[in-house]
Amino acid sequence: xxxxxxxxxxxxxxxxxxxxxxxxxxxxxxxxxxxxxxxxxxxxxxxxxxxxxxxxxxxxxxxxxxxxxxxxxxxxxxxxxxxxxxxxxxxxxxxxxxxxxxxxxxxxxxxxxxxxxxxxxxxxxxxxxxxxxxxxxxxxxxxxxxxxxxxxxxxxxxxxxxxxxxxxxxxxxxxxxxxxxxxxxxxxxxxxxxxxxxxxxxxxxxxxxxxxxxxxxxxxxxxxxxxxxxxxxxxxxxxxxxxxxxxxxxxxxxxxxxxxxxxxxxxxxxxxxxxxxxxxxxxxxxxxxxxxxxxxxx
Amino acid sequence: xxxxxxxxxxxxxxxxxxxxxxxxxxxxxxxxxxxxxxxxxxxxxxxxxxxxxxxxxxxxxxxxxxxxxxxxxxxxxxxxxxxxxxxxxxxxxxxxxxxxxxxxxxxxxxxxxxxxxxxxxxxxxxxxxxxxxxxxxxxxxxxxxxxxxxxxxxxxxxx
Numbered sequence: 509x510x511x512x513x514x515x516x517x518x519x520x521x522x523x524x525x526x527x528x529x530x531x532x533x534x535x536x537x538x539x540x541x542x543x544x545x546x547x548x549x550x551x552x553x554x555x556x557x558x559x560x561x562x563x564x565x566x567x568x569x570x571x572x573x574x575x576x577x578x579x580x581x582x583x584x585x586x587x588x589x590x591x592x593x594x595x596x597x598x599x600x601x602x603x604x605x606x607x608x609x610x611x612x613x614x615x616x617x618x619x620x621x622x623x624x625x626x627x628x629x630x631x632x633x634x635x636x637x638x639x640x641x642x643x644x645x646x647x648x649x650x651x652x653x654x655x656x657x658x659x660x661x662x663x664x665x666x667x668x669x670x671x672x673x674x675x676x677x678x679x680x681x682x683x684x685x686x687x688x689x690x691x692x693x694x695x696x697x698x699x700x701x702x703x704x705x706x707x708x709x710x711x712x713x714x715x716x717x718x719x720x721x722x723x724x725x726x727x728x729x730x731x732x733x734x735x736x737x738x739x740x741x742x743x744x745x746x747x748x749x750x751x752x753x754x755x756x757x758x759x760x761x762x763x764x765x766x767x768x769x770x771x772x773x774x775x776x777x778x779x780x781x782x783x784x785x786x787x788x789x790x791x792x793x794x795x796x797x798x799x800x801x802x803x804x805x806x
Numbered sequence: 807x808x809x810x811x812x813x814x815x816x817x818x819x820x821x822x823x824x825x826x827x828x829x830x831x832x833x834x835x836x837x838x839x840x841x842x843x844x845x846x847x848x849x850x851x852x853x854x855x856x857x858x859x860x861x862x863x864x865x866x867x868x869x870x871x872x873x874x875x876x877x878x879x880x881x882x883x884x885x886x887x888x889x890x891x892x893x894x895x896x897x898x899x900x901x902x903x904x905x906x907x908x909x910x911x912x913x914x915x916x917x918x919x920x921x922x923x924x925x926x927x928x929x930x931x932x933x934x935x936x937x938x939x940x941x942x943x944x945x946x947x948x949x950x951x952x953x954x955x956x957x958x959x960x961x962x963x964x965x
Contacts, residue, residue: 519905519924520925522906523825524825524828526824526839526842530824534843535817538812538846538847541847541850
């Protein structure tokens with residue numbers, strides 16, 4: 509008996525076209541959006557009694573989780589802790605469970621300007637640093653050598669070591685610091701390396717295999733963003749440039765979650781940066797004080 | 807692509823896109839409705855930014871629909887929302903037919919891998935990357951899904 513043949517035909521025969529009611533309802537929503545009604549005003553189809561309750565739950569859960577992610581970033585950039593130490597472990601470490609796409613590192617030369625000689629190695633648009641985004645595995649390239657070529661030897665290199673607790677408990681990790689820029693790499697059992705998190709600004713400290721490092725007070729960020737948003741950029745400039753992609757959780761939180769598309773289209777913001785990643789920009793006293801991109805492993 | 811183009815595309819493609827969404831959503835029409843709605847709203851957003859390929863077709867929309875579905879699955883999985891999982895499933899309110907009824911009775915992870923395998927014709931490795939599992943784990947899940955689907959069909963035929 510050919511199971512695959514039977515199963516394939518079974519599944520292919522399973523789908524059905526929309527009912528006339530569904531077809532009209534979706535078209536009505538679409539036309540409302542075309543007329544310029546805010547997406548937030550275009551009520552979701554599921555927001556009705558019955559099935560809609562579950563859909564509403566999805567939305568609420570999404571926003572709650574986004575807020576939690578932001579709080580995680582607060583831990584990172586405000587309370588001088590890292591996800592290694594602070595974030596509760598509820599999921600297995602991503603480094604050992606998520607097969608990440610292999611990326612080829614970009615050229616090591618990065619653009620600079622006469623006014624600011626720091627390499628423009630950080631991207632607000634896609635959350636990468638030196639072309640690396642959290643979750644991407646490396647091919648035959650050596651990402652650390654790439655960064656060192658641009659910035660010189662790291663101020664601190666933890667070397668590879670096992671993390672004792674937190675999200676990455678039991679995983680092989682390595683943290684490198686250049687000023688107040690830190691890159692946290694993770695390594696799976698087969699030797700695949702990936703960037704788990706990067707963070708600029710906000711101080712912080714890291715602990716790997718019992719060794720803790722904290723950058724000296726006043727340490728600077730050795731890179732800038734391609735888009736002109738950096739540590740010290742005014743909140744007004746940030747909002748002016750990326751306002752439609754930022755969610756601020758509360759006036760007191762001083763933390764924005766960044767999404768690559770206009771926010772009104774994305775109720776589940778934290779998932780839309782890229783599945784499993786969070787991109788946080790923290791503002792203190794009207795200026796950008798911390799930028800962090802990390803895997804949602806917890 | 808103009809707004810009118812999006813509406814015209816909707817009229818031309820919604821049947822096929824909905825058919826795909828309904829396989830993923832099982833008998834939950836509300837979920838299928840929302841997946842399809844979000845797929846076309848996403849297209850509208852991108853079209854207004856001039857950020858769509860020259861030739862958007864049904865295939866492009868189906869991939870977009872799949873992304874919306876998988877994003878939601880990942881949200882659920884990461885948050886391990888027990889209350890959400892414990893909530894009663896929506897009852898199929900369409901004449902689903904035995905195949906969709908059998909698919910609908912499978913856990914959503916099993917239903918997902920079957921659709922990705924047999925509708926999207928993805929390799930096990932590709933499926934694993936989409937759902938965040940290793941190749942080995944994906945193979946196991948796929949094997950369990952096949953067994954479960956066969957059992958559901960057998961049970962349905964016997965009843």
